[in-house]
Amino acid sequence: MNRIIKIALSVSLPVAVLLCPLNGQNWQRPESLPDIPDTPPRTWILKDQQNAFRDYCTIGEGKAFFQNIKKGFDEKYLETPFPEEPESFGDSDPRKRTSAKTDAWRKAQDTSNLVAGIASTATIIWRVTGEEVYLKKSRDFLLKVTDWDPEGTTGIEYNDETNFRLLRLLPEVYDQIREEFTEAERQKIVTMFQVRGSLSFQHILDKRTGLLVRNSLLIEPSSHPVRFMPMMGLMGLALWDDIPEAKDWFAFAYRFYQDQFPPWGGDDGGWAEGMAYWRGVIEHVGFQDGLLLIKDPEAYSQPFWKNTFYFPVYFQTPWRATAFGDIPVAGVIGMEPGIYDAVNHAARIFNDGYLRSYADLYMDSRPLPEEDMEFKLWRKYPTPVEYLLRDFLVHDYPLPEALPLSELPQSKYFQDIGWVAMHSNLGAPDEDIFLQFKSSPYGSYSHSHADQNAFILSAYGEPLAINSGYREYHRSPHHKGHTRQTLSKNALLINKEGQPVQDKNAKGEITGFVDDASMVWVRGDATTAYRGNSKLAVVELAQRDILMLGKRFFVIRDQVNLSEPGNIQWLLHSVEPPALLSDENIVEINKGGSWLTTQLWAVENTLSYEVSSEFAVPVTAKYIPKGYKPQSHMTASTETPASAFTIYSLLWPSLKQGDTKWHIVDAKRDFVVLKSNDGKETMIDFSGDKPVFSQ
Secondary structure, eight states: OOOOOOOSOOOOOOTTOEEEEETTEEEEOOSOOOOOOSSSOOSSSOGGGHHHHHHHHHTSTTHHHHHHHHHHHHHHTTTOOOOOOOOOOSOOOGGGOOHHHHHHHHHHHHHHHHHHHHHHHHHHHHHHHOOHHHHHHHHHHHHHHTTSOTTTTTSTTTOHHHHHHHHTTHHHHHHHHGGGSOHHHHHHHHHHHHHHHHHHHHHHHHTTGGGOOTTOOSSOOOHHHHHTHHHHHHHHHHTTTTOTHHHHHHHHHHHHHHHTOOTTOOTTOOOTTOHHHHTTHHHHHHHHHHHHHTTOTTTTOSHHHHHHTHHHHHHOOSSOBOOSSOOOTTSOBOOOHHHHHHHHHHHHHHTOHHHHHHHTTOOOSSOOGGGOOSOOTTTOSSOHHHHHHHHHHTTTSOOOOOOOGGGSOSEEEETTTTEEEEESSTTOTTTOEEEEEEOOTTTTOTTOOSOTTEEEEEETTEEEEOOOOOOSSTTOHHIIIIITSGGGSBSEEETTBOOOSSOTTSOOEEEEEEESSSOEEEEEEOHHHHHTSGGGTTEEEEEEEEEEETTTEEEEEEEEEEEEEEOEEEEEEESSOOEEEGGGTEEEEEETTEEEEEEEEETTSOEEEEEEOOOSSOOOGGGGGGTOOOOEEEEEEESSOEEEEEEEEEEEEESSTTOOOEEEEEEETTEEEEEETTSOEEEEEOSSSSOEEEO
């Protein structure tokens, strides 16, 4: 790979200069760029805003938040010495990462985060108070980090997260205090940014980020370089006059957000990697905020931005629960402080009272950013001062009046990623029945799992049918051998085999969706995903229908056709062990006083049941004391080999055991008959394009 890094400082390049080859294509800086402020600083706090920011933090609505930041910083970080450069932990290839290497990898990230966090916090405190002790702290940390090897243990090729943690804040620190350095010091700092920035930009180009297509895996996105795009754009803005490459970094990011972002979703606002990685949108918000700061009309102008904050509204419970895709190490995610803040921020920008209502549901035990005195500058990002700056940016945007979420459609199909959410009472978590389903064109690529046609169900504030497994660290044996696999989902195995992992072609498709007064219905086709497993070439059809009836219960129909006889396994996972009433084909799950009663009916076949608390691959031993508890896995297997299978299931969530009001009393391949406790019968016919009801 050719790598050219220009070290000499020079004047700005003309706007339409050819930059560098993009995998055979020349990338040209676009002619049209926003109006950039004539003088620095161009990030965080503009020159004409400095008095207003000082007032905001001393006598305005940011006063309490700023005082908390200053108090926490004075107590914990003002005297913190500059740390040693992180040590090597050997081969850094993520595919070869062990538990011990992961610990070292995280420790190095923490060191970089600490450096950037201290420098940025000291800068903002100095900007408000004018006290030299904070300026000295910021100056010292920024100068000392220039001694670290940009191609060493904090370089982007060795540990991209350490490089990212430095560059996502330090250029803006320099932008705020640039006049406080000698010319020699400034040259040293700018040269460091030029080298690190050029290496980062080359890394992003090498990962073909410049060729990505919105809402598509045509060019396979690499997760981290996409997340680094706001870093590149804001670094370019902060260093606009300092190095010629800065304009290219900004322009590249600017075009990326106009024309290509996001590769993981589209105009509907979905994020195929799942809720945990949707949190990365918070980082991308930073670039939009940078545009908003300089009053560029393109800020938040794409349809994605208008819609993406509804992704957590529909798919993220306020309380912690399992979710699709890779999620934090403990296997659950809720409305965290960062998610709350991002949605509340969007509520102001878009004057959206529904987003305000969702944010008001916050119930996490962790404090909100303005109240957080834990102050983990070494680990958390965004840091407290980033939240403060974000609040200042929109402080003159009024927080809209809350509007009831009950006014919104209670179900939502995110067509861009193939996800469906069904709710009974959106906005009332303790009363809501919530099922999420996916059959996605993104397959099991990146942070997605082998989970086409899988569902997750919670009710009354409790997780009932869960995604099973943990992620102690990325690519741990348990993560690879259990959590990513179809066997950990509420899905089907065919001949005890699932869908391929880490495969963009192992995809599903939503082939039908209806939300009307009679039902919410979705149909997913996962045939392609199963056939991606070389042992499942016999699969001719793998289709699942899910109906939500009366916003109260669910009927699921699974169809599998094979070219030769085989068997299928119907999977259901839970936190607590289920009770089996095998003679009645009923499974009962209880969690925290919430119940899920599931009745199964195999057409022209018989089911045998097995419950296990064992993972396919156990959790790494050292993580077990940290709360990685066993989970339960129920398998209902067909006993008679066949070439065609139809299994119906009725799922009844409740606050009381045994109060199921409807039951399956008859079923054939194309219809199922339900009977209520008061003797009413309803037939659901699946032979047409969508289910049809008759009495």
